[in-house]
Amino acid sequence: MARLVRILLILALVSGCSFSTPTRFASDYFPIGVGMNWKFQADSLEKYIYVDNEEDSIFHMVIDGIPYDIKREFDGIYNLRDEIITYGGDRIDFGVVKELYLPLPFVSGDSLRDTLRFKEFYSGDTIDLYLSISITVRYGGTLSLPYGDVRDTYHVRRKFIRNGDTTLVDEWYAPNLGLVKRKEGEEIWVLTEFSSP
Amino acid sequence: MIILLLSWEFSLSSAIPSGYFSQNTQSGVSFSLVYEKYLDFGINFVNFSKEGYNLFIYKFEIGYPLKKDFLHIVPSVSLNYCVREGRYGGKENGFYPDVGIRFKFLIRTKPYIFLNLKFEEVFNGSIGSDITYFGIGFGM
Numbered sequence: 001m002a003r004l005v006r007i008l009l010i011l012a013l014v015s016g017c018s019f020s021t022p023t024r025f026a027s028d029y030f031p032i033g034v035g036m037n038w039k040f041q042a043d044s045l046e047k048y049i050y051v052d053n054e055e056d057s058i059f060h061m062v063i064d065g066i067p068y069d070i071k072r073e074f075d076g077i078y079n080l081r082d083e084i085i086t087y088g089g090d091r092i093d094f095g096v097v098k099e100l101y102l103p104l105p106f107v108s109g110d111s112l113r114d115t116l117r118f119k120e121f122y123s124g125d126t127i128d129l130y131l132s133i134s135i136t137v138r139y140g141g142t143l144s145l146p147y148g149d150v151r152d153t154y155h156v157r158r159k160f161i162r163n164g165d166t167t168l169v170d171e172w173y174a175p176n177l178g179l180v181k182r183k184e185g186e187e188i189w190v191l192t193e194f195s196s197p
Numbered sequence: 198m199i200i201l202l203l204s205w206e207f208s209l210s211s212a213i214p215s216g217y218f219s220q221n222t223q224s225g226v227s228f229s230l231v232y233e234k235y236l237d238f239g240i241n242f243v244n245f246s247k248e249g250y251n252l253f254i255y256k257f258e259i260g261y262p263l264k265k266d267f268l269h270i271v272p273s274v275s276l277n278y279c280v281r282e283g284r285y286g287g288k289e290n291g292f293y294p295d296v297g298i299r300f301k302f303l304i305r306t307k308p309y310i311f312l313n314l315k316f317e318e319v320f321n322g323s324i325g326s327d328i329t330y331f332g333i334g335f336g337m
Contacts, residue, residue, distance in 0.1 A: 020291070021277075021279055021291030021292060022295075024291070025252070025279060025281065025291075075249075075250075103283070103285060105281075105283075106283075106287075107250075107281050107283030107284075107285075107288065107289055108287055108288075108289050109287035109288055110283040110284070110285040111286055112284075112285040137287060
């Protein structure tokens with residue numbers, strides 16, 4: 001009996017090497033901290049993402065030269081941005097919009113849609129702003145990238161509609177790395193380097 | 198002698214990144230069957246539930262008591278079956294094992310009153326997450 005118990009203990013430990021569940025359930029798929037850098041290859045171009053600074057729990061990220069204000073909350077990552085529409089040559093400011101960028105933690109099968117409507121009155125006219133975001137999350141498995149093989153990825157598909165303009169973006173996130181692959185139209189980014197201070 | 202133990206346990210865990218929960222605690226009930234000479238077998242049901250996100254863990258645990266009197270020292274392995282329910286309709290499940298050592302303090306009244314203290318390490322090559330379980334219960 002004692003020998004049987006010992007054998008069972010050893011077998012359970014050895015079999016543990018191939019389980020991915022704890023990695024998926026316990027890892028951070030959106031690590032964010034000042035000084036983090038991601039370098040991507042997009043055809044012959046290089047793309048960069050870095051975290052510039054942090055103020056009041058809002059991280060200032062620069063993605064391919066464009067600044068973003070990112071906030072992490074208990075249910076996900078939010079993008080805070082000033083929504084401005086040009087109307088008759090003038091800028092109509094709708095203020096800061098807080099938009100869910102990623103639901104976290106990722107759970108395969110999650111699917112959500114959020115719609116925001118805004119109105120501003122300008123020179124007797126009503127200016128509408130319609131924003132809609134649809135996000136689906138699927139387990140993405142292993143990806144082979146220039147950075148190396150990354151396991152247990154999640155594939156996030158984001159469909160963003162802004163006053164009739166639709167953008168479809170596919171992104172893949174890896175445990176403790178964050179974004180590792182991105183596809184928008186014909187352009188595909190793949191991670192080549194990642195550094196964290 | 199066989200002792201059947203029923204306990205309520207709670208744990209402190211570093212297994213879930215702190216961004217997801219303000220306090221990494223989980224709680225649940227545990228049924229243990231202790232055959233003093235060779236075996237400590239337990240089934241635990243633990244549950245995280247916060248802000249619409251649920252994680253259920255069903256632990257099937259087997260251990261081998263090294264010391265068998267007032268203090269039971271039980272190195273053990275658990276096979277955990279996890280179910281995650283996301284906020285937006287997603288659902289995932291999977292198995293993973295972990296290893297731990299459990300110290301069980303048995304006060305030999307009738308019924309038994311016992312205290313559980315268990316340190317557990319999620320067994321995985323890429324991460325090492327500690328979970329410390331505290332439990333209190335009674336047995337017969």
